[in-house]
Amino acid sequence: MAKLLGRLFGRLPIGWLQLVHNRTRMAAAIAGVAFANVLVFVQLGMLGALEGTIVATYDPLRADVVIAPGDAETLTDGSLVARSAVWRALAVPGVAAAAPLHLAKVDFTRPDGAIASLQVYGIAPEAEAFVAPALREDLARLRLRDTALLDSATRGLDPDALAAIGPERPYVFEVNGLTLSATGTISLGAGFTADGALVVSDQTFLRLYGQRVSGAPSRVLLRVEPGAVPVAVANAVAARLAGEPVVVSTLEAAMEADLAYQTTQRPVGLIFGFGAAIGVLVGIVIVYQVLSTDVADHLREYATLKAMGYAHPFFLGIVFEEALVLGILGFLPGLALATGIYAVMAGATGLPVEMTLVRASAVFLGTIAACAISGAIATRRLAGADPAELF
Amino acid sequence: MNAAVSPVVVAGLDHWFGAGEARKQALFDVSLVLDPGTLTILMGPSGSGKTTLLTLMGCLREVQAGSVRLLGTELAGAPEPVRVGLRRRLGFIFQAHNLHASLTARQNVAMGLAVHGRGDPALQTRAVEHLLRLLGLGERLDYLPDNLSGGQKQRVAVARALVSNPALVFADEPTAALDKESGHTVVAMLRALGRERGTTTVMVTHDNRILDLADRIVTLEDGRIVSDTGRSRSSRPPVRAGVNDPTSPRGDLPSATAATSG
Ligand SMILES: Nc1ncnc2c1ncn2[C@@H]1O[C@H](COP(=O)(O)OP(=O)(O)O)[C@@H](O)[C@H]1O
Ligand SMILES: [Mg+2]
Numbered sequence: 095m096a097k098l099l100g101r102l103f104g105r106l107p108i109g110w111l112q113l114v115h116n117r118t119r120m121a122a123a124i125a126g127v128a129f130a131n132v133l134v135f136v137q138l139g140m141l142g143a144l145e146g147t148i149v150a151t152y153d154p155l156r157a158d159v160v161i162a163p164g165d166a167e168t169l170t171d172g173s174l175v176a177r178s179a180v181w182r183a184l185a186v187p188g189v190a191a192a193a194p195l196h197l198a199k200v201d202f203t204r205p206d207g208a209i210a211s212l213q214v215y216g217i218a219p220e221a222e223a224f225v226a227p228a229l230r231e232d233l234a235r236l237r238l239r240d241t242a243l244l245d246s247a248t249r250g251l252d253p254d255a256l257a258a259i260g261p262e263r264p265y266v267f268e269v270n271g272l273t274l275s276a277t278g279t280i281s282l283g284a285g286f287t288a289d290g291a292l293v294v295s296d297q298t299f300l301r302l303y304g305q306r307v308s309g310a311p312s313r314v315l316l317r318v319e320p321g322a323v324p325v326a327v328a329n330a331v332a333a334r335l336a337g338e339p340v341v342v343s344t345l346e347a348a349m350e351a352d353l354a355y356q357t358t359q360r361p362v363g364l365i366f367g368f369g370a371a372i373g374v375l376v377g378i379v380i381v382y383q384v385l386s387t388d389v390a391d392h393l394r395e396y397a398t399l400k401a402m403g404y405a406h407p408f409f410l411g412i413v414f415e416e417a418l419v420l421g422i423l424g425f426l427p428g429l430a431l432a433t434g435i436y437a438v439m440a441g442a443t444g445l446p447v448e449m450t451l452v453r454a455s456a457v458f459l460g461t462i463a464a465c466a467i468s469g470a471i472a473t474r475r476l477a478g479a480d481p482a483e484l485f
Numbered sequence: 486m487n488a489a490v491s492p493v494v495v496a497g498l499d500h501w502f503g504a505g506e507a508r509k510q511a512l513f514d515v516s517l518v519l520d521p522g523t524l525t526i527l528m529g530p531s532g533s534g535k536t537t538l539l540t541l542m543g544c545l546r547e548v549q550a551g552s553v554r555l556l557g558t559e560l561a562g563a564p565e566p567v568r569v570g571l572r573r574r575l576g577f578i579f580q581a582h583n584l585h586a587s588l589t590a591r592q593n594v595a596m597g598l599a600v601h602g603r604g605d606p607a608l609q610t611r612a613v614e615h616l617l618r619l620l621g622l623g624e625r626l627d628y629l630p631d632n633l634s635g636g637q638k639q640r641v642a643v644a645r646a647l648v649s650n651p652a653l654v655f656a657d658e659p660t661a662a663l664d665k666e667s668g669h670t671v672v673a674m675l676r677a678l679g680r681e682r683g684t685t686t687v688m689v690t691h692d693n694r695i696l697d698l699a700d701r702i703v704t705l706e707d708g709r710i711v712s713d714t715g716r717s718r719s720s721r722p723p724v725r726a727g728v729n730d731p732t733s734p735r736g737d738l739p740s741a742t743a744a745t746s747g
Binding site for chain 1: 545595
């Protein structure tokens with residue numbers, strides 16, 4: 095390490111030598127950085143889980159453009175769309191296909207007696223272009239009345255029993271007074287508003303919800319012609335449906351708006367976003383405290399070096415060297431610990447709390463930057479002062 | 486006037502500490518011209534302004550009023566890069582040894598060379614080791630300051646100040662923290678090395694036994710020079726300005742002589 099830093103900085107690795115000279119303090123500093131990292135990771139993990147579950151609700155769907163009711167903020171809320179939108183949209187140049195999508199929640203009594211809430215997707219079995227490729231085969235089988243695809247990651251259900259589900263080994267259960275047979279699975283996972291998902295045919299959906307009618311789906315999904323630009327088609331459809339209480343956008347844009355809404359307007363999203371911001375802030379404060387204490391402890395030595403003719407960049411170099419060492423040595427245990435905490439959180443909640451490369455890299459770079467900036471700020475006192483004033 | 490220009494010319498120097506009500510003058514109209522290659526001892530009671538004067542001459546404190554010309558450069562109003570450059574040409578020995586606690590004796594001394602750039606590592610190592618051996622620390626090269634005695638630490642500090650062969654050495658009570666014997670050893674070594682290299686040295690000390698080594702003894706009291714004995718010819722006010730400074734190249738780069746002289 096000393097050799098490496100010596101080569102990197104082209105001088106005696108003073109920062110490293112200072113750190114290892116007082117190992118207790120170095121351990122405390124590393125622990126501080128690691129703690130700051132864990133704090134940030136946990137907060138980002140929860141925010142990430144929220145975003146992950148929102149994105150997951152779109153996972154089974156494949157569409158270029160979506161027609162949603164004007165009052166919808168997320169995929170799973172809002173009123174209904176008039177089915178006439180299907181024919182009218184199909185008349186717009188560039189629209190290749192359209193499919194109504196029915197959405198609702200249903201309560202499901204688990205074998206253990208607890209109530210689980212399932213997000214139900216109702217879609218025509220022949221609309222295979224509108225579902226994820228992995229679902230297409232299973233979707234076709236839903237022509238059989240009262241069959242369903244059940245979420246293999248439904249919170250509270252035995253994962254082994256769910257994994258065994260197949261056309262020959264259906265899982266029979268009752269919801270809304272209807273006995274359904276799950277002949278396949280989808281993998282969506284539990285979210286903040288539902289414990290799992292269920293995919294049924296439009297006919298089965300209407301049997302589940304007697305008050306819903308085929309003339310009023312929740313959404314209308316559109317596919318565009320090859321070569322057509324989804325945004326342009328969305329605009330054209332919107333123009334055609336002007337006056338209707340609907341919003342037409344690309345599915346991508348709808349998902350982005352959903353994410354933005356749920357993470358910044360809903361209490362859960364606000365709390366997690368706020369938590370992540372506080373986590374980052376507290377992390378920066380801890381790192382700053384560690385580095386500025388270190389600079390203060392060595393101020394006399396720096397003053398001596400300054401008296402010998404060392405200029406400010408030299409001291410910045412020492413502090414950056416320390417920042418790099420503390421940043422790396424604090425990040426590694428922080429990452430390991432956070433990954434462990436993620437596993438515990440995911441196990442306890444069924445939420446997708448996962449370490450991602452992007453997040454790990456961002457936190458690492460952020461740590462190094464916070465360390466370096468903290469160190470640079472802490473050395474400012476040194477920059478303006480005469481050496482004699484610092485002894 | 487000698488051909489050699491004075492390495493330090495102080496004229497009408499005043500200095501204050503504090504601000505407002507607490508503002509207190511520490512130096513009053515101090516003027517002093519040092520001859521090259523001499524040892525000047527600065528004496529005076531505690532609080533008389535010796536350290537203040539030394540740090541002003543050594544470019545460690547900003548000149549407020551009056552003038553300090555150091556190695557031909559006016560310090561009053563000098564920009565930071567100029568001050569940094571000048572500091573590299575001095576050796577400063579502090580009242581406390583001020584060694585870097587995380588660096589070994591060898592590394593501490595090497596810092597005195599490294600400030601001039603990377604240079605030839607082998608040559609630098611030789612110069613450092615040679616000087617430390619000369620100061621009787623050959624067995625302590627890789628000791629951290631905490632594992633050295635007070636006298637040994639102060640000798641490392643002397644080596645650090647001298648290793649780059651500076652034109653000027655300032656020493657502020659280098660023996661204050663030492664017992665009489667090791668204090669005297671340190672000063673005698675400093676004097677011997679200075680004489681050998683023709684270094685101009687200013688030393689604050691109370692050690693009477695080395696007064697006879699001094700070329701000149703300046704005494705301060707309450708921020709004023711009250712006596713100046715052994716005053717030489719060139720200590721008259723400077724007459725020529727803008728003369729090239731012949732001492733300037735000396736301290737710049739560690740040369741092989743640093744390793745072989747002495
Ligand atoms: N940093 C400072 N702040 C305020 N007053 C100071 C400071 N340094 C020195 N002084 C005052 O200036 C005067 C001269 O101090 P100094 O030069 O340290 O004396 P000496 O080195 O001769 O003991 C003293 O009265 C001292 O109290
Ligand atoms: Mg003093």
